[in-house]
Amino acid sequence: MVKGLHTLGRGAFDLRHVFLGFTVSDRLITDLSLLEEYPHLQTINVSKNLLTDLRSLERVPYLTNLDASDNQLAEVLDLQFPECAPGSAWSTGASHVGSQLRVADLSRNRVRAIKDQSGHRYLEKLYLDGNRIRTISGVSGLAYLTTLSLNGNKIGKIDGLGSLPLVDLSLDDNCLRFLENLEKLVLLQKLSVANNAIASLDGLQKCVQLGSLDASDNAVERVREVERLADLPLFSSLFLRGNPCASLDFYKRRVIVRLQRLTALDDEPVTSEEKIKSINIHGGDESDVGHRKEMYKKYFGSDGAWENTLPPFVETEPSPAQEAAVAGRVVDKLVHHAVFDAELAAIHSYDLPAPPSPAE
Helix, strand or coil: CHHHEEEEEECCCCCCEEEEEEECCCCCCCCCHHHHHCCCCCEEECCCCCCCCCHHHHHCCCCCEEECCCCCCCCCCCCCCCECCHHHCCCCCCCCECCCCCEEECCCCCCCCCCCCCCCCCCCEEECCCCCCCCCCCCCCCCCCCEEECCCCCCCCCCCCCCCCCCEEECCCCCCCCCCCCCCCCCCCEEECCCCCCCCCCCCCCCCCCCEEECCCCCCCCHHHHHHHCCCCCCCEEECCCCHHHHCCCHHHHHHHHCCCCCEECCEECCHHHHHHHHHHHCCCCCCHHHHHHHHHHHHCCCCCCCCCCCCCCCCCCCCCCHHHHHHHHHHHHHHHHHHHHHHHHHHHHHCCCCCCCCC
């Protein structure tokens, strides 16, 4: 394991020469106790091993970047770093200030639940892809968290995020049916919810910083769902491929005419020419219908009857704001949450210890 030490640098307080990095990946390691002899390490990569416990890292108080993906861990950062008592922080000469973690990757482990992570108060990026997590919890107290990735879990409801300063949120390959509880994420710029069961884009109207949404491979049937994104001033990139609506006639034109700020749709650039064509095909005051009518009168006179040989596309889908649709979504959401909570309670009941036998 000693061969994994790298990056010679200066210690944080005494300026001695120390190793700042450690990388040992795919070596079947089960124990990290050797790292206790190198307390100045700041970057550790122990991915693709057989680790079940990270508590040896409590003796590495300056750790800022941790990659423990592809192991056998059941807990998320179950670490208690040393921390000075407020009343004697410097009188004893101690200098520990608790967890310094900024980036942690625990993807593809055996995590079922996220316990309170407020002890890692400086955490900025947390990756928990490919675990067995069903509910989002334990992260609402992370005041610096900007990136959270929970792809490939079993999450059925977006909750437990509070008002985190998230910029990038990834929830691909889960069990989501609704976009909810996102209105307090006022800094959110990128949201990815691909490969879920989402049928409506309702719930994003107050995410005023949102610039990119990946909702590919979901259950969105109506093109007019994109109207819920029309008032977002910075929105420019949308993925809807793999949804039923993507196979409808004039799909691309119908999306672009409603989202004129788009620069990319389904990973293809949206050009100015396409925006003009999308307006023309829908007719209206901004289309070229009026100009064609004027040209007809100019060259053929006002006596002849002008006929529009390119009639505009007639939208048959109802508005997503119709009361019937709203009421239907509310009922669906209540039923989905009730079923999900019941399943979660049943799973937790299996995890509880068996009750003691009654005394005879």
